[in-house]
Amino acid sequence: MLWLLCGPCGAMDSQALVIRIKIPDGAAVDWTVHSAPQLLFRDVLDVIGQVLPDATTTAFEYEDEDGDRITVRSDEEMKAMLSYYFSTVMEQQVNGQLIEPLQIYPRACKPPGKRNIHGLKVNTRAGAGSAPEALPSNSLKKSSAELKKILANGQMNEQDIRYRDILGHGNGGTVYKAYHVRSGKILAVKVIPLDITLELQKQIMSELEILYKCDSSYIIGFYGAFFVENRISLCTEFMDGGSLDVYRKIPEHVLGRIAVAVVKGLTYLWSLKILHRDVKPSNMLVNTRGQVKLCDFGVSTQLVNSIAKTYVGTNAYMAPERISGEQYGIHSDVWSLGISFMEIQKNQGSLMPLQLLQCIVDEESPVLPAGEFSEPFVHFITQCMKKQPKERPAPEDLMGHPFVVQYNDGNAEVVSMWVCRMLEERRAQGAQ
Numbered sequence: 001m002l003w004l005l006c007g008p009c010g011a012m013d014s015q016a017l018v019i020r021i022k023i024p025d026g027a028a029v030d031w032t033v034h035s036a037p038q039l040l041f042r043d044v045l046d047v048i049g050q051v052l053p054d055a056t057t058t059a060f061e062y063e064d065e066d067g068d069r070i071t072v073r074s075d076e077e078m079k080a081m082l083s084y085y086f087s088t089v090m091e092q093q094v095n096g097q098l099i100e101p102l103q104i105y106p107r108a109c110k111p112p113g114k115r116n117i118h119g120l121k122v123n124t125r126a127g128a129g130s131a132p133e134a135l136p137s138n139s140l141k142k143s144s145a146e147l148k149k150i151l152a153n154g155q156m157n158e159q160d161i162r163y164r165d166i167l168g169h170g171n172g173g174t175v176y177k178a179y180h181v182r183s184g185k186i187l188a189v190k191v192i193p194l195d196i197t198l199e200l201q202k203q204i205m206s207e208l209e210i211l212y213k214c215d216s217s218y219i220i221g222f223y224g225a226f227f228v229e230n231r232i233s234l235c236t237e238f239m240d241g242g243s244l245d246v247y248r249k250i251p252e253h254v255l256g257r258i259a260v261a262v263v264k265g266l267t268y269l270w271s272l273k274i275l276h277r278d279v280k281p282s283n284m285l286v287n288t289r290g291q292v293k294l295c296d297f298g299v300s301t302q303l304v305n306s307i308a309k310t311y312v313g314t315n316a317y318m319a320p321e322r323i324s325g326e327q328y329g330i331h332s333d334v335w336s337l338g339i340s341f342m343e344i345q346k347n348q349g350s351l352m353p354l355q356l357l358q359c360i361v362d363e364e365s366p367v368l369p370a371g372e373f374s375e376p377f378v379h380f381i382t383q384c385m386k387k388q389p390k391e392r393p394a395p396e397d398l399m400g401h402p403f404v405v406q407y408n409d410g411n412a413e414v415v416s417m418w419v420c421r422m423l424e425e426r427r428a429q430g431a432q
Ligand code: ATP
Pocket: 167, 168, 169, 170, 171, 172, 173, 174, 175, 188, 190, 220, 236, 237, 238, 239, 240, 242, 243, 245, 278, 282, 283, 285, 295, 296
């Protein structure tokens, strides 16, 4: 078998890679690519053409961790696929698992002739590959359905979790990168110490039930929660790009796509009558696949109250009406959305001091300097940060705002490439 050692964004120490080409009837061909960084989309189509000579293949697909098929039609999309694959290889290496080939599924315009699936042979360009072997189609990987069953069955418990790195500390607790033994999955586990009665613990668990029903690609996946002694652990999907608070001055074409995802995530929550209540950059997560997801929204009033008893709950992203103790509504989430994106684009790395919060209540809202940012972006932020809650955009107005419309093209690759580049830079800086 191969294997390559590489960074999650394709910074390969070794150059080899095995691509398993899956054929419609269930067989598969393994293709060893010795020079992965030089691999072009066209090369892959060439090889597929040799495996399936009767089919006109114009694209291929790979499966993400949820089992969804992602189409690859260009070099850029292939880079995103390789980034994603290499990040899964890293996970497998960390967990001491057998590293699996990259599985791809040719997308043919014309179905291949039956004869092509027997006695498979492929000759790749000189130096580009080695002879393939036909393989059974069953994968070593746990199917995503199986995984979802394990994860969503309320079967999460401390015994199955191996805590690894600390991803960060918040006001209420600590977030760990963890390995779930039974599913072989990497998770983010937030552990919050809470001294509360059994009755309150049960109430929190039942309030968290709604998280299992949240089904949006803009909301962090929830796998389960459990209490051990005086602490609750909340298990969620791990996002390898981390949260937006560590990124500054994001190019506007990237930021625009991120903002669209955040608006869609909020709109989804509002449609379920859930207010986020803690919209801020550290609760907006990104990954190398270009996904953007919201986390830490307040579905459990009891959990929010219990944490608030231990920690003072004021932050610089709160809307003026909230600081003044008035009623919280969708509009307050919209304020926090605006101030979050303003904060991300500001040069300085820190939030405004807490004493300035009172200025937000008493004085004019801060505005972004014109000239430095595009007019639609400045307008978007200004609208979200209107002092009067009713003057801020309603959900449908947010989706229709020119800044959102401009970037609402579903182009995750832009975000994916940017996250990969930032992680590479961070790694390079760390290595210095
Ligand atoms: P607060 O407690 O005030 O909400 P916070 O959001 O920074 O602040 P936590 O929610 O505890 O604090 O998160 C700590 C850090 O852990 C975050 O800043 C983020 O970088 C990281 N993190 C949280 N969830 C995930 C996740 N699912 N995947 C990857 N990183 C995560």
